[in-house]
Amino acid sequence: MEVANSPRIKVLLLTGQSNQWHNWKVSSRALASVVEDESIFELDTIVSPSAGEDFSEFSPNWGDYDVILLDYEGDEWAEDVKSAFVDYVRGGGGVVAFHAADNAFPNWVEFNEMIGVGGWGDRDESVGSMVRWRDGEMVLDDASAGAMHPDAFEFQVETRAPKHPVMKGLPASWLHAIDEQYSCLRGPAKNLTVLATAIAGPEIENGTGEHEPMLMAIDFGEGRVFHTTLGHVGADDTETPLAMKCAGFIETLYRGLEWAATGSVTRDVPADFPSSEKTSVR
Numbered sequence: 001m002e003v004a005n006s007p008r009i010k011v012l013l014l015t016g017q018s019n020q021w022h023n024w025k026v027s028s029r030a031l032a033s034v035v036e037d038e039s040i041f042e043l044d045t046i047v048s049p050s051a052g053e054d055f056s057e058f059s060p061n062w063g064d065y066d067v068i069l070l071d072y073e074g075d076e077w078a079e080d081v082k083s084a085f086v087d088y089v090r091g092g093g094g095v096v097a098f099h100a101a102d103n104a105f106p107n108w109v110e111f112n113e114m115i116g117v118g119g120w121g122d123r124d125e126s127v128g129s130m131v132r133w134r135d136g137e138m139v140l141d142d143a144s145a146g147a148m149h150p151d152a153f154e155f156q157v158e159t160r161a162p163k164h165p166v167m168k169g170l171p172a173s174w175l176h177a178i179d180e181q182y183s184c185l186r187g188p189a190k191n192l193t194v195l196a197t198a199i200a201g202p203e204i205e206n207g208t209g210e211h212e213p214m215l216m217a218i219d220f221g222e223g224r225v226f227h228t229t230l231g232h233v234g235a236d237d238t239e240t241p242l243a244m245k246c247a248g249f250i251e252t253l254y255r256g257l258e259w260a261a262t263g264s265v266t267r268d269v270p271a272d273f274p275s276s277e278k279t280s281v282r
Ligand SMILES: [Zn+2]
Pocket: 021, 022, 099, 100, 180, 231, 232, 233
């Protein structure tokens, strides 16, 4: 039953393509089920044409939604679809970029601004800096490096913006279930708030020893973007992986969706939120 005075948040899950390392069918199914579990959200899903197929009919009505949840990395959209998306976000629309969505559209200037930083797709110094957390503050690092990650492992996610609506009340650090930890993402990093970081020490292969941004909030015009790097689903995975069952992943996704859609978060911290000692999966 619809509750008066509390309209549901309209979420569009956009999926349909991923690169060779990911399985959008499994990740989008998991995202849909998570979103549908919470009655404040009302979900629509659009599955794009497959790689190389005709995109001429692909033209989502962005303005019908409060927030667009991107689980998409693939073919470029038509220019008018892109510009309508930019107008939507600039005018106050919400976006949540999920995991490898930040691999998408390496040459789309406004998209890189929306996500703050991204990885792969030949992103190099020309797209911007890396974002690191050093001595209690965000630092832009212009060193030459490309995105990478260690083999999936359990890692601490450390809160860096405890007063931000997405992070309010969450523990200072929590142990995330086994996942890829993205590093060396780079981009314009404008109007970007680092919400949470994680580190892989140099003793780990492909560990940078840097506090890398895991959760980010970006202002783009009047719009808000929540960027979560968490939630890897491998190409051969057929079941929802632990990374996406982690109560920390799920709760920060809920908060990111609500914040991107409305600018505030109404949620309490769930009892099963992970601690720094123990992962928690649903
Ligand atoms: Zn991945």
